[in-house]
């Protein structure tokens with residue numbers, strides 16, 4: 245495969261064309277690399293990737309921070325831990341790179357919890373101009389003075405020196421995502437009238453000065469750059485972007501990683517974000533890498549939602565890019581490259597682009613994790629490694645959703661004799677419903693992966709088998725894991741037992757066709773996704789939600805396109821609204837202290853799930869070892885089910 249062939253960046257050979265791009269993980273502490281980071285990156289290097297570009301090292305901490313907890317490279321005191329980091333990466337044959345950056349105005353995020361500028365530790369951020377990052381919760385920055393610009397250029401130079409002293413073999417300059425370099429480059433953020441603003445020549449000046457200064461420190465070490473492949477209206481055009489790439493090459497940049505997006509423009513329809521969410525086509529910005537390739541002769545990296553080795557290979561074979569960045573899929577499966585090399589593509593734990601555990605956690609200032617990989621961020625924690633069981637037990641897992649399947653896999657790997665009983669005719673559980681709304685089809689990969697893995701291990705699967713006390717007694721297991729999922733809540737609303745009332749999950753499970761006017765009670769993820777699905781089919785939908793907003797807790801990258809679609813389908817969203825009484829021809833609601841009647845032929849209930857523990861109570865008396873995971877224990881999501889299943893699989 246071309247993907248697995250070496251390539252040169254400058255004079256440096258990289259063993260294959262798979263690059264782990266920078267992904268800030270929130271594992272740093274006070275700017276220092278931590279043991280947690282060493283373990284996390286080492287696992288990815290061991291997994292066969294050609295090059296790892298460590299997340300943004302901040303050149304001016306904390307005013308240039310991209311998050312509350314970034315890696316800092318603005319002082320020599322950080323060099324010893326950075327050296328350890330480059331060492332663990334190189335030890336496994338991967339090339340160690342580090343991206344260096346200043347977040348500019350994007351550092352000015354105000355914490356929704358306490359209203360403080362926690363990212364900059366209370367300091368007003370800086371930018372090329374007095375224009376705030378146009379996304380809720382950002383303060384307006386202070387305009388940089390010329391002498392401050394010169395100071396920042398010097399800071400980039402010093403950061404490059406430290407990167408090299410710390411043993412990094414490649415240094416990356418972050419010019420994408422509207423951080424400080426990107427801000428100066430783009431007329432979207434740079435409105436200066438001095439020599440750093442106005443013409444493209446002037447807008448390039450800051451970045452070119454930085455490159456010149458960094459290269460002075462770098463000798464033969466390659467300098468690469470990440471840049472935007474497209475910008476929103478008012479930003480650089482595709483032609484200007486091509487010209488910027490050409491100028492970067494002329495200035496000595498030796499490879500370009502093409503990215504796009506930056507928070508705010510998510511609210512522009514059809515603009516692809518830096519972390520393209522589930523539902524975005526594979527290879528969504530490869531055309532932007534192609535545009536840059538036209539203007540340059542150095543290696544160009546394409547990425548963002550490249551998920552399969554086959555797709556990556558085709559991009560290379562068609563000469564649309566020279567290297568491929570694989571980001572989130574390496575969070576999910578650090579061994580992605582090794583598995584591809586061994587022809588075991590189906591063994592790859594899939595990333596489904598949900599952003600729930602990675603970016604979703606990062607934006608809440610939490611260390612990143614992954615819905616499908618409970619070990620992410622805990623690679624060095626020995627208690628998380630499956631070890632052979634002292635005694636092989638007869639384990640019965642009841643329920644073939646993600647919780648049960650993960651438990652079964654880990655328990656089987658440890659040597660237990662595992663049987664799964666699933667009352668439906670197929671494995672997958674509620675994920676089979678979760679994948680039905682628009683843009684959610686990528687979730688199918690979860691069930692496909694589990695089915696494949698279960699078939700590789702000696703796990704007995706009995707489909708169409710509904711567990712009850714008698715059957716379990718007869719089976720006589722040493723351990724039982726209940727993973728039977730939650731039960732839809734029927735709220736105590738007058739008229740709820742009428743035959744025009746349906747549970748949301750039943751509509752999806754039984755493919756029930758609704759038409760005319762429908763009211764959905766409950767505007768959480770399930771309610772609004774069902775609203776979109778029905779809206780797409782031409783149904784007139786009203787969503788009634790007691791809270792002040794719908795889709796609470798849904799990651800904004802997923803929520804924004806969903807809200808656009810609800811707008812397109814004219815779905816009426818009634819928040820702060822109570823459902824009072826269901827009648828044969830509609831629903832009586834109370835809003836702002838007044839009652840209103842909404843006509844509807846069907847009422848759908850989507851107010852969530854409750855735990856299912858009646859079987860647990862029945863089994864306690866005779867099952868020697870009993871566990872429960874996932875929604876049946878406490879209604880949650882796929883991540884809860886998988887992570888709990890993993891942990892129970894480890895302790896049985």
Ligand SMILES: Cc1cc2nc3c(=O)[nH]c(=O)nc-3n(C[C@H](O)[C@H](O)[C@H](O)COP(=O)(O)OP(=O)(O)OC[C@H]3O[C@@H](n4cnc5c(N)ncnc54)[C@H](O)[C@@H]3O)c2cc1C
Nearest residue numbers: 643645646647667673674678711728729874875881882885
């Ligand atoms: C429309 C929709 C969208 C969703 N979207 C997302 C999302 O985007 N992200 C996310 O993280 N989560 C999402 N979820 C939630 C997610 O699907 C669940 O939280 C998750 O599947 C719970 O996993 P589980 O293994 O605990 O239970 P389940 O997946 O519910 O599996 C339980 C299994 O047990 C079986 N079972 C029940 N009783 C018995 C019995 N007595 N004997 C044998 N088998 C039995 C059931 O048939 C089922 O297969 C969504 C849910 C829905 C409905």
Ligand SMILES: Cc1cc2nc3c(=O)[nH]c(=O)nc-3n(C[C@H](O)[C@H](O)[C@H](O)COP(=O)(O)O)c2cc1C
Nearest residue numbers: 265266267268300518519548549570571572602603
């Ligand atoms: C949690 C998270 C943090 C990220 N942090 C950075 C970063 O610090 N610098 C950067 O250039 N890109 C960052 N990115 C973007 C990724 O490098 C990558 O371009 C993006 O995830 C799309 O590629 P993928 O679909 O292969 O994941 C981040 C992405 C995620 C999910």
Ligand code: SF4
Nearest residue numbers: 595598599601602614
């Ligand atoms: S949390 Fe979701 S998007 Fe992030 S790495 Fe895991 S599967 Fe991929």
